[in-house]
Amino acid sequence: MTQPVSSRGADKALAGIKVLDLTSVIMGPVCTQILGGYGAEIVKVESPEGDIMRHAGAQCEPEMGSMFMHVNHYKKSIVIDLKSDEGRQLLWKLIPDYDVLVHNIRRDAIERLGFGYDAVRAAKPDMIYVALSGYGEDGPYAAKPAFDDIIQAEAGLASLYALQTGNEPAYLPSLIVDRHTGTVAAHRVLASLFRRQACGQGEYINVSMFETMAEFVLSDHLGGKTFDPASKDTGYSRLLTRHRRPYRTSDGYIAAVVYNDKHWKAFFKLIGKPDMFADSRFGSAAGRASNYDTIYKYLSDVFQTDTSASWIASLTAADIPCAMVNDIEMLTNDPHLEAGQFFSTYSHDRSGVTYQAVNKNTANPGHQPPGKGQHTVEVLASHGFTPETIQALLKSKAIQNGLQDEE
Known part of the structure; x- marks a missing residue:
């Protein structure tokens, strides 16, 4: 069947855009994977320990857990030790060549590393700089650490479950906060790229998990507090009746x-x-x-x-x-998904292990999730670093090459 014109070329819309991805876990990787799916070149900068999600979920080879794999397609991985002087100097040499920098490091920590917005803007004036945070940069919660469970609780999701069911508060068994906030962040980047194309200016973007999910929840449940004077009937009763369920x-x-x-x-x-x-x-x-x-x-x-x-x-x-009402096993065998070729299998280009992708495009060569540091040498060489310089950086442990044990 011929695809609608509007769907053609979406994977090339950001061709030529380069993204420096300093994120880990789920929220940031979701954001950058979306950008990669639109054709941006994503370079994922990992610490020597690697993204912690490499160890999460099922896995059949080390450091390639299922949770990591499903949010890190379209990316090249390089390992830089940003706690070392050489590692930080190396990152500064890379920054001017990129259009977007995304991180989910708390403000004090990113400033200590020297990569706050003002410093990055001085090196790359039209950089689109994206800071993903738990609570934004102002207010009494700004310095608090945040995870999906914490925000589900604070944004009211856990209590809504209790209100509807009469049971104890509970978390949704999905990382909805990370995934929704990451998606919102990706769309902020798209808008900023469009703006930069028109005016030539970069932008500072901060996307807060708490505020994003507060809007998500209150858009349904602010109820009578929408008005002034407010009434007490918060909550959307259709969603909260205990009979609304399978x-x-x-x-x-x-x-x-x-x-x-x-x-x-x-x-x-x-x-x-x-x-x-x-x-x-x-x-x-x-x-x-x-x-x-x-x-x-x-x-x-x-x-x-x-x-x-x-x-x-x-x-x-x-x-x-x-x-x-599908369970996960039924979902993976759903005839509609099968008819649309939603699932595809691929042999990983590094390990040869066979995996299943949940988006047929992600199985394409070059779209597969990377091994830790798999592309360190390749990326640095593409930026003009000589073999001698790269070897010196490897020897100093400022960088790691994920393939070095195989060479």
Whole structure:
């Protein structure tokens, strides 16, 4: 099938843009992987210890954990010891050749290393400098360390689970804060690159995990505090009713959203009760908005009367949104994903180990996640460093070459 014109060439949109990636863990790597997917050249600068996520998740070779691999495609890895004078001097020699610098190092630490925004701007005036942080640079939390769990708690996500279910607060079993904040940061970079193209100026960007997720949560749940004077009814009741969850059927669970007038008319016809649409609780958007507990409880009771397969068939025929509740094993064998070639396998160009990618483009040669320091010599040579200089840096341990044990 011919692809829509709008989807062609997206992986080349940032061709020629060079990104110096000083990030680790998840948030920063998500940001830079998105930029790499659009064609930017990403050079990932790792410490001698390497990105800690290299050890996270399943792995079949050292320092190539699954969590690391799925956020570090499109990148070359170099190892520089920024705690050494030689390592810092080396980074200064690289900086002028790059368009974007991204880090998730706390402000005091990056200033101690000497790579704060003012210093970098002096060396590269049109640099787009991206500082990813837990809490921004001002306010009482600015110096606090932050992780996904901490922000889920502070931004209200954990308490929303308790409010909806009546159970104890809980974290979403996904690194949603890191991944969402990283995605927001990538879009900030895209906008800044567009701006720089127009005016020739670089920019300082700070993206805060806490503020990003506070906006994420409050956009749904600020409720009555949206107005002045404020009312006390915070929270969006449709999302908070305890009956909004996968529905139990006679033999399992399904997801279904009976949402608008068309859906409700079709649903009542399906179950043989067309007159129910005349009930004011069901027959209009305003009526339903005042009775979410009632209508979701009604659905919960009805869905228990038949099997999952039967409901999926009937709801699909009635054009009511529905789905099976997949576990991870089912998701990896989903026929829609298979039809779209969502998954692909590749033999890693360094180790030969076979991996599965969750985006068909990431399996292409040159798009594979790098071994630690795999490209140190290659990148430095491309910047004009002589073999003698590179060997001296290796000997001083200011850099590491991930392939040196094989040579």
